[in-house]
Amino acid sequence: MARPPYLTHRIVVFVLVDLLIAFIVIAALFQSRQQAHDRAATLVDGLAQVLEQTISAMVYRIDITLLDTVEEMESELAKGIDETSINVFLHRQIKHHPELDALRIVDETGHLRYGIGEAAGNTTSSSVADRDYFIRARDDPDSGLFVSKPVIGRISGKWSIALGRRINRPDGSFGGAVLALITLEQFQKLFRAIDIGPKGVVTLLDLDMEIVARHPEAKGRYSSTGTRITQEALTRALQKAPETGAYDVTSWLDKTARVMSYRKVDNYPGYIFVGIANDDFLGDWHKQSVMTIILMVLVVTITGIGIKKSERAEKERQRLTRALRLLSEGNLSLARAADEPALLSDICRLVVEVGGYLMAWVGFAENDEEKTVRPVAQSGYEDGYLENTRISWSSELAIGRGPTGKAIDTGKCQVNQNILTNPTLAPWREAAIKRGYTASIALPLVSHAQTIGALTIYAAESDAFGTEEIALLEELARNLVFGMETLRTRSQIKTAQTEIEYLAYHDPLTDLPNRRLLLDRLHRTLASRERTKCGGALMLIDLDNFKTLNDTFGHETGDQLLRQVAERLSNCVRKGDTVARLGGDEFVVMVENLSENPEEAAAQIKTIGEKILAALSSRYSVSEHEHHGTASVGAALFGDHQESVEELLKQVDIALYQAKAAGRNTLRFFDPELQAAVQARAAMEATLRQGIRDNQLLLYYQPQVDGAGQSVGAEALVRWHHPDRGMVSPHEFIPLAEETGLILPLGEWVLETACSQIVAWSHQPGMAHLSLAVNVSARQFRQTDFVEKVQGVLKRTGANPQRLKLELTESMLVDNVEDIIEKMSALKRAGVSFSLDDFGTGYSSLSYLKRLPLDQLKIDQSFVRDVLTDPNDAAIARTIVALAQSLGLSVMAEGVETEAQRAFLSSHGCHHYQGYYFSRPLPVESFELFAHRSVEETIH
Numbered sequence: 001m002a003r004p005p006y007l008t009h010r011i012v013v014f015v016l017v018d019l020l021i022a023f024i025v026i027a028a029l030f031q032s033r034q035q036a037h038d039r040a041a042t043l044v045d046g047l048a049q050v051l052e053q054t055i056s057a058m059v060y061r062i063d064i065t066l067l068d069t070v071e072e073m074e075s076e077l078a079k080g081i082d083e084t085s086i087n088v089f090l091h092r093q094i095k096h097h098p099e100l101d102a103l104r105i106v107d108e109t110g111h112l113r114y115g116i117g118e119a120a121g122n123t124t125s126s127s128v129a130d131r132d133y134f135i136r137a138r139d140d141p142d143s144g145l146f147v148s149k150p151v152i153g154r155i156s157g158k159w160s161i162a163l164g165r166r167i168n169r170p171d172g173s174f175g176g177a178v179l180a181l182i183t184l185e186q187f188q189k190l191f192r193a194i195d196i197g198p199k200g201v202v203t204l205l206d207l208d209m210e211i212v213a214r215h216p217e218a219k220g221r222y223s224s225t226g227t228r229i230t231q232e233a234l235t236r237a238l239q240k241a242p243e244t245g246a247y248d249v250t251s252w253l254d255k256t257a258r259v260m261s262y263r264k265v266d267n268y269p270g271y272i273f274v275g276i277a278n279d280d281f282l283g284d285w286h287k288q289s290v291m292t293i294i295l296m297v298l299v300v301t302i303t304g305i306g307i308k309k310s311e312r313a314e315k316e317r318q319r320l321t322r323a324l325r326l327l328s329e330g331n332l333s334l335a336r337a338a339d340e341p342a343l344l345s346d347i348c349r350l351v352v353e354v355g356g357y358l359m360a361w362v363g364f365a366e367n368d369e370e371k372t373v374r375p376v377a378q379s380g381y382e383d384g385y386l387e388n389t390r391i392s393w394s395s396e397l398a399i400g401r402g403p404t405g406k407a408i409d410t411g412k413c414q415v416n417q418n419i420l421t422n423p424t425l426a427p428w429r430e431a432a433i434k435r436g437y438t439a440s441i442a443l444p445l446v447s448h449a450q451t452i453g454a455l456t457i458y459a460a461e462s463d464a465f466g467t468e469e470i471a472l473l474e475e476l477a478r479n480l481v482f483g484m485e486t487l488r489t490r491s492q493i494k495t496a497q498t499e500i501e502y503l504a505y506h507d508p509l510t511d512l513p514n515r516r517l518l519l520d521r522l523h524r525t526l527a528s529r530e531r532t533k534c535g536g537a538l539m540l541i542d543l544d545n546f547k548t549l550n551d552t553f554g555h556e557t558g559d560q561l562l563r564q565v566a567e568r569l570s571n572c573v574r575k576g577d578t579v580a581r582l583g584g585d586e587f588v589v590m591v592e593n594l595s596e597n598p599e600e601a602a603a604q605i606k607t608i609g610e611k612i613l614a615a616l617s618s619r620y621s622v623s624e625h626e627h628h629g630t631a632s633v634g635a636a637l638f639g640d641h642q643e644s645v646e647e648l649l650k651q652v653d654i655a656l657y658q659a660k661a662a663g664r665n666t667l668r669f670f671d672p673e674l675q676a677a678v679q680a681r682a683a684m685e686a687t688l689r690q691g692i693r694d695n696q697l698l699l700y701y702q703p704q705v706d707g708a709g710q711s712v713g714a715e716a717l718v719r720w721h722h723p724d725r726g727m728v729s730p731h732e733f734i735p736l737a738e739e740t741g742l743i744l745p746l747g748e749w750v751l752e753t754a755c756s757q758i759v760a761w762s763h764q765p766g767m768a769h770l771s772l773a774v775n776v777s778a779r780q781f782r783q784t785d786f787v788e789k790v791q792g793v794l795k796r797t798g799a800n801p802q803r804l805k806l807e808l809t810e811s812m813l814v815d816n817v818e819d820i821i822e823k824m825s826a827l828k829r830a831g832v833s834f835s836l837d838d839f840g841t842g843y844s845s846l847s848y849l850k851r852l853p854l855d856q857l858k859i860d861q862s863f864v865r866d867v868l869t870d871p872n873d874a875a876i877a878r879t880i881v882a883l884a885q886s887l888g889l890s891v892m893a894e895g896v897e898t899e900a901q902r903a904f905l906s907s908h909g910c911h912h913y914q915g916y917y918f919s920r921p922l923p924v925e926s927f928e929l930f931a932h933r934s935v936e937e938t939i940h
């Protein structure tokens with residue numbers, strides 16, 4: 001969650017103030033340290049001054065005594081030595097100098113002559129002749145006061161220094177010296193008397209910077225008097241100020257840092273140094289500093305805690321704000337949601353987009369064996385988390401002890417503030433770390449006292465869910481459940497409504513439209529007929545003997561049969577048609593998009609009706625019984641005049657009655673004429689089928705002649721000799737045969753008969769040369785094995801293929817040209833020739849006409865008929881002749897009825913004819929007579 005700007009500002013101010021405080025405190029500490037240092041410097045300076053003056057005064061007073069003694073001794077030497085008087089004198093002098101250890105007089109050889117003080121009685125054996133101060137006094141008449149280096153007294157055995165003066169004899173020669181001995185202990189006593197702190201130091205150095213006396217006495221190898229001090233700081237200070245000064249130094253003797261002050265001692269060849277240790281004079285300062293720093297750290301910490309708290313409070317407030325917004329937008333979503341999946345997705349989306357959480361998902365509790373939690377909606381960074389994580393709500397399974405599973409299992413909200421530290425979430429830790437989730441909350445979705453699932457929300461940061469925020473999220477979950485319940489209720493109502501609606505328009509047993517829906521559709525279809533112009537029909541279907549089945553085997557069996565009938569009926573019609581159940585065993589089929597032509601529409605309905613009859617008469621298996629049933633069908637076409645729905649229903653009812661009356665398992669049309677036509681057609685089909693079987697067909701032969709009137713061949717034309725009706729015209733039965741497929745057996749019969757005839761003529765004189773043209777229907781030619789069939793007939797009959805000419809119509813050559821060419825070429829290779837019948841009536845394109853292996857074009861009789869009266873027909877006839885010539889084909893005109901027509905055609909290059917002018921189609925005997933006669937006529 002982002003930190004608000006004002007909070008950032010506050011933190012910056014806090015840091016700056018803290019820095020300022022730290023700066024001030026540190027500056028104050030430095031200052032107070034400096035002050036302490038200055039005070040210490042003043043102190044040691046003062047002490048050094050006091051000590052310098054003390055020592056200086058002490059040396060001065062001793063020197064006065066030495067001078068008095070020298071004067072006394074020189075006077076004694078001049079008048080003659082009175083030892084008693086000297087000793088009295090010495091006694092008197094030393095009384096005034098408690099600091100002196102001894103006052104001695106040595107002779108010119110250095111031997112002690114008189115002495116007062118410690119070890120004074122031990123005098124005569126002692127000599128100071130080797131001491132440097134004695135030597136100086138002896139050798140230098142002007143030596144004045146001399147001060148020795150510290151030495152261990154030969155008499156006293158103590159460290160001491162000697163101050164002395166030369167004694168002259170009356171003649172000015174060296175007469176000895178007076179010595180005042182001060183033990184270094186005296187200096188120690190003096191130094192000890194001043195307070196310079198536990199680690200303070202006072203040192204008396206001679207001018208060679210060698211220690212004369214030091215307090216405290218240094219220990220270790222530097223403890224000896226006479227040690228030379230070579231500190232750099234000291235050297236620098238003395239160079240700068242040879243008389244008095246101060247400096248900071250860390251002693252190389254005891255490693256203690258000190259402020260040192262020194263003074264050159266008046267009357268004495270040396271310096272007094274006083275040092276106070278930093279630890280001593282900064283002791284309070286240190287305490288004060290520590291306290292101040294502690295105080296400062298406390299202040300900073302307290303301020304920091306304050307800021308942190310305010311940041312936390314701010315974050316909490318922000319979270320609450322966003323949770324409130326989430327709640328409010330969630331409520332809007334509840335109001336808007338169209339369905340439950342959309343609602344769940346939208347809530348998850350809002351949790352992420354408005355709530356600012358990382359991911360949200362809703363899982364439903366399944367009641368399967370594993371008590372699976374099935375994710376149903378999700379939003380936010382997910383990356384296969386849900387797909388790859390198996391979650392259960394069974395506490396018996398490890399995967400069921402996660403927050404979501406627990407929330408569902410317990411019905412209580414599960415808050416996990418840190419997945420990294422919560423040991424119970426170990427199984428999910430890796431997946432969560434990978435996706436950056438740290439905290440989560442799983443909110444149970446409780447509907448009607450049952451937990452149906454959970455809404456689980458993930459946050460990136462730890463401790464992401466505050467108390468009030470949790471309360472708001474719980475409310476969100478409750479609202480979500482309310483929304484789901486509302487949508488479910490709404491959906492149930494809708495489903496119920498749909499079901500009610502469905503039941504209102506459908507038959508519950510068969511699921512087919514019921515009477516109401518049928519009537520509705522019927523009304524609409526009839527109303528739109530004017531616009532669509534398509535034909536349509538209604539069929540009323542009634543099961544024969546259904547009542548018996550129902551009564552015998554019970555209603556359940558009857559119901560099963562009705563359901564199967566419904567299914568079969570539906571399979572008999574197209575999707576757009578309507579199959580309805582009116583009730584009982586009555587079904588209605590409404591067929592639309594039939595031909596506009598009533599006869600064709602009736603034929604279509606007949607086909608469908610028969611399909612239905614066949615479907616309903618095949619075996620049923622109901623309640624382990626086999627049932628053979630039939631049905632009766634009454635049909636009525638939507639007539640040209642606008643019938644009402646009621647009228648149509650009445651018509652099919654009447655038609656059904658007629659079908660039942662006709663012996664059941666049959667179809668009857670309401671229209672009596674159509675009924676008759678359909679019946680007639682059906683009868684014809686049946687009788688034609690029978691006729692083919694009973695050999696009622698025969699071939700007539702129409703001669704084809706050349707320009708000289710000589711027969712060159714014939715066209716075989718089928719005739720049907722109906723036992724009752726006599727000779728039936730091919731115009732009547734060929735289209736029916738085409739429609740019903742009977743053309744195939746019929747065509748095979750014609751071909752077989754024609755080939756047999758060719759064989760017969762091949763043995764007759766004057767007939768063997770004749771070719772025989774056989775009409776081939778489109779359906780026949782399209783048979784995949786047509787070539788094999790022709791070859792088979794030729795082989796079977798032994799006919800000369802050269803005498804067989806197959807007549808194809810132009811219209812059948814439109815589709816699948818390659819296949820046609822292939823078939824024609826195959827037969828052509830076998831010796832069969834081809835003539836293109838009805839030429840000029842179709843759409844032959846010259847480009848592919850050229851590719852067809854044709855032998856002849858036949859000018860259609862429709863052009864020949866008016867060739868003399870209609871210039872267009874004449875032009876077409878002339879063009880066909882010219883075309884045939886240019887393609888290298890022969891040309892034959894059919895339908896030639898007059899000499900004038902023949903003459904016209906002849907004058908334009910057509911020299912083969914067929915038509916009534918020469919002969920009508922003839923039975924075989926008559927044709928043979930015609931052929932012979934024409935030959936004879938030509939001969940004669």
Ligand SMILES: Nc1nc2c(ncn2[C@@H]2O[C@H](COP(=O)(O)O[C@H]3[C@@H](O)[C@H](n4cnc5c(=O)[nH]c(N)nc54)O[C@@H]3COP(=O)(O)O)[C@@H](O)[C@H]2O)c(=O)[nH]1
Nearest residue numbers: 717718730731734750775776777895896897914915916921
């Ligand atoms: N697939 C088959 N079709 C066949 C077969 N036999 C006949 N047919 C086709 O039936 C249609 C009617 O044939 P038909 O009644 O035999 O009529 C043919 C001739 O009689 C008639 N014709 C011949 N000359 C004249 C004439 O001068 N005037 C006139 N009005 N009619 C005449 O023409 C018919 C032959 O036509 P076509 O076949 O186009 O050469 C007819 O379409 C036949 O094709 C068969 O076996 N199979």
